[in-house]
Structure formats: C-alpha cells, structure tokens
Amino acid sequence: MSADAAPHAKPDLTRNQALVFGALEGAEAPLSAYTILDQLRDDGLRAPLQIYRALDKLVAFGLVHRLESLNAFVACNHPAGEADGESHGTAAFAICENCDSVAEFTEQDVAERLRSWAKTEGFEPHSTVIELRGLCEACRAA
Amino acid sequence: MSADAAPHAKPDLTRNQALVFGALEGAEAPLSAYTILDQLRDDGLRAPLQIYRALDKLVAFGLVHRLESLNAFVACNHPAGEADGESHGTAAFAICENCDSVAEFTEQDVAERLRSWAKTEGFEPHSTVIELRGLCEACRAA
DNA sequence: ATCGCACACGTTATACCATCACGCAATAAT
DNA sequence: ATTATTGCGTGATGGTATAACGTGTGCGAT
Ligand SMILES: [Zn+2]
Ligand SMILES: [Zn+2]
Ligand SMILES: [Zn+2]
Ligand SMILES: [Zn+2]
Numbered sequence: 001m002s003a004d005a006a007p008h009a010k011p012d013l014t015r016n017q018a019l020v021f022g023a024l025e026g027a028e029a030p031l032s033a034y035t036i037l038d039q040l041r042d043d044g045l046r047a048p049l050q051i052y053r054a055l056d057k058l059v060a061f062g063l064v065h066r067l068e069s070l071n072a073f074v075a076c077n078h079p080a081g082e083a084d085g086e087s088h089g090t091a092a093f094a095i096c097e098n099c100d101s102v103a104e105f106t107e108q109d110v111a112e113r114l115r116s117w118a119k120t121e122g123f124e125p126h127s128t129v130i131e132l133r134g135l136c137e138a139c140r141a142a
Numbered sequence: 143m144s145a146d147a148a149p150h151a152k153p154d155l156t157r158n159q160a161l162v163f164g165a166l167e168g169a170e171a172p173l174s175a176y177t178i179l180d181q182l183r184d185d186g187l188r189a190p191l192q193i194y195r196a197l198d199k200l201v202a203f204g205l206v207h208r209l210e211s212l213n214a215f216v217a218c219n220h221p222a223g224e225a226d227g228e229s230h231g232t233a234a235f236a237i238c239e240n241c242d243s244v245a246e247f248t249e250q251d252v253a254e255r256l257r258s259w260a261k262t263e264g265f266e267p268h269s270t271v272i273e274l275r276g277l278c279e280a281c282r283a284a
Numbered sequence: 285a286t287c288g289c290a291c292a293c294g295t296t297a298t299a300c301c302a303t304c305a306c307g308c309a310a311t312a313a314t
Numbered sequence: 315a316t317t318a319t320t321g322c323g324t325g326a327t328g329g330t331a332t333a334a335c336g337t338g339t340g341c342g343a344t
Contacts, residue, residue: 014321032167034300047324052302057321069271071301071330092256107259113252114234114274121245122279125235129211129273132256135158135265156292176329191293194331199292213301213330 011061019043020054024064029100030072062104067093067102069131077104092130098139154205161185162196163217164173166206171242172214209244211273219246234272242280 018080023036033040033051057071058064064073078091092109095102098102110130118125155163165178170182173181175193187193195228200206210222221234232253252272260267 030155034303045323048302049304050323051264053321054158068272082156092259094260094263094267096265097268103263103265105259105263110252110255113249113255113321114226114272117234117247118236118274118276121236121247123238123274123276123284124252124282125246125274125276127275129271129275130256131210131270131271132260132267133269134264134265134267140264158293174330187294189333191333192294195292 010063013058014054016045016050017054017057019045020051021058021063024058024073024075027075028030029088030067030070030074030095031068032072036073065093065104066092067131068094068129069093069133074102074104077102079105090128090130092132094132094136096136096139097133098135101136101138103136152205155200156196158187158192159196159199160192161187162203163200166215166217167202169217171246172209172212172216172237174212174214180214193261204214206247207233207235209237211275212237214246216246221245221247230281232270232272234274235277236268236276238281239275240277243278243280245278 010021019040020036023039024031033048033055037045037048037051040051043084054059055064059066059073062095063076066073074093076091077126090106090108092105092107092110094105096102111128114128115125146269153162161182165181166173175190175197178197179187181194197208201208201215201282207217208214209216216235218233231262232248232250234247234249236247236250238244253270255261256270257267259265
C-alpha cells in the first residue's frame with residue numbers, strides 16, 4: 001500500500017480509519033456508527049464491525065470522542081490544546097437537544113474536584129464522562 | 143394524581159412501577175431493562191415496553207437513575223439520605239469496572255463549576271451526566 | 285347514567301446499537 | 315520458514331429502545 005489518504009499531521013491512519021475520521025470531521029453533529037456506515041457504503045464499507053473497529057482506534061488515538069448519552073461519536077474539537085496529554089481524561093461536552101451541536105470544553109477545576117473525591121474514597125478512575133444536555137445559546141435565542 | 147412535585151413525597155407507584163423499583167432496590171449492581179424483565183417474568187411482565195415505561199416514571203420521580211455509560215439503571219442512593227430536592231440534578235456516579243458497584247455522590251463545587259461554564263457560554267442545561275469508571279477501593283486492594 | 289378524557293397497561297413488530305467467531309492477508313521479528 | 319501481530323471482510327447473533335395499535339379503568343362534566 002502506498003497511499004495515505006490525507007496529508008494531515010496525524011498518526012498514520014489506515015484506510016478505514018481515515019474514512020471514518022473524515023466522516024466525523026465533516027459532520028456538524030455527532031454521528032452514530034450506523035450513520036457513518038451509511039455514508040461510507042460507496043467507499044466499500046459494508047459491515048458495522050468495520051466502523052466500530054476504526055472508531056475504537058480513533059478513540060484510543062484521542063482523535064474522536066464517544067458521547068455516552070447519545071451512543072454517538074464526534075471528532076475531537078478541543079478549544080485550544082491539541083489531541084494529547086492531560087486534556088484527554090477531562091473533556092466535557094455540552095450537547096444541544098434542539099440542533100445537536102456539541103461544544104467540547106475542559107474545566108480544570110471540575111476534573112480536580114472529581115480526582116479529589118476519588119482520592120478520598122480510594123477510587124481509581126480510568127475514565128470520566130461529563131455531558132451536559134440542554135439548549136445552546138443560538139437555540140435559546142430562537 | 144399527586145400534585146406533589148419535589149419534596150419528600152414518594153408518589154404512589156403503580157404495580158409495574160413497584161415491581162421494577164423493587165428489583166432495582168434489591169440489586170447490588172445496575173440492572174439493564176432486559177435483566178429486570180427477566181427477573182419479573184414470573185410476576186407477569188412480558189415486554190420491554192412495560193419495563194421502559196415504569197423506568198421513565200421512576201426516573202422522573204427521582205427514585206431511579208439511569209447510568210448512560212452502561213445503559214443501565216440503579217435505585218437512587220444518595221449519600222446523606224437527602225433523597226429529595228436539590229441533589230437530583232447534580233448526582234455523580236463512580237462505577238467499578240471489576241465488581242459493578244456504584245457509589246452515588248454529589249460534589250457541590252463540580253456542579254457549581256459546570257453551571258458557571260454554562261452561564262458564560264449561554265448554554266441552558268436540562269440535565270447533567272457525571273460518571274467515573276474505574277476501580278473501587280475494595281477491588282484495588284484485591 | 286354516559287360521555288369524554290387522561291392515563292396506565294399489554295402485545296406485536298421493528299429499528300437501532302454492538303459484538304462474536306471465523307478466516308484471510310500483509311508485516312515484522314526470530 | 316515459522317511465528318506473532320495487526321488490520322480486514324463477512325455472516326450471524328445478541329442487547330437496547332421505540333412505534334403503533336388496541337384495551338381497560340377512574341373520574342369529572344353533562
Ligand atoms: Zn477532545
Ligand atoms: Zn442548539
Ligand atoms: Zn440519587
Ligand atoms: Zn469493585
């Protein structure tokens with residue numbers, strides 16, 4: 001195999017991973033695995049497992065986040081920092097229930113407080129889910 | 143109908159609601175809707191919808207929480223016995239990936255910080271999901 | 285009384301989400 | 315060459331959630 005699908009400064013993605021990531025990057029709302037599959041049929045993807053395998057890797061790379069309250073996925077869109085280091089464990093999401101937009105943010109104090117609680121209780125956190133559901137500013141105005 | 147909205151009123155439960163709530167109270171781990179269904183076959187419940195309808199009500203009453211990262215449900219078990227009022231919107235959960243135990247807790251500062259972010263961004267939150275996945279103290283020791 | 289309405293209930297069918305189990309191919313190490 | 319690792323493709327299966335329809339009961343208004 002020669003080609004790499006996109007000249008971006010990311011870890012080397014396989015063809016399937018690049019296709020799935022492209023779908024998520026181009027979307028304006030979270031996509032379910034099956035929606036991604038539908039969009040990629042013309043590119044030769046046919047089975048859910050092809051999507052889920054790619055998503056697993058992309059999540060592991062930190063390029064994609066899974067939204068637990070939606071059973072759906074978004075491309076990482078950190079406010080400032082990039083896809084490495086501390087920010088991974090602490091990302092939070094504000095999901096608009098009207099327009100499906102997702103704002104990704106990090107509140108250091110929130111993560112701090114949760115870590116502090118865990119330490120006190122002897123709990124060893126491996127991952128943290130923080131998701132706000134509600135109305136974004138634009139939809140509130142309308 | 144009970145006009146009682148929030149404070150220490152355990153609304154009258156219908157038969158199905160009582161059965162589902164009983165199953166959750168008696169469990170030591172979160173239960174999926176279908177697991178509850180299996181447990182209640184002998185009581186005459188036969189279809190998923192009967193479970194989901196009861197769960198919707200119980201969640202609305204604040205007697206049960208849905209764990210988004212597990213697609214499962216637990217009976218409310220607030221730490222200090224404040225089983226009503228303010229604490230509902232801000233509950234957080236620490237879920238052990240080894241023994242499936244769930245600790246429910248509230249960190250006022252966490253809720254505060256998230257509300258503060260929302261206010262700044264013009265986001266109007268309707269509900270908040272905070273779930274920690276990891277190892278509880280007992281399982282860490284073992 | 286009986287009509288209308290709200291609400292819980294029961295059932296079937298279907299849609300949507302996720303993984304298992306198998307086998308094959310390409311690559312890297314021994 | 316043999317083995318280990320990783321990604322890929324496919325069919326089958328299992329788990330989660332709702333749509334659509336119809337029934338029955340309680341209760342206030344007529
Ligand atoms: Zn991110
Ligand atoms: Zn919106
Ligand atoms: Zn609670
Ligand atoms: Zn444990």
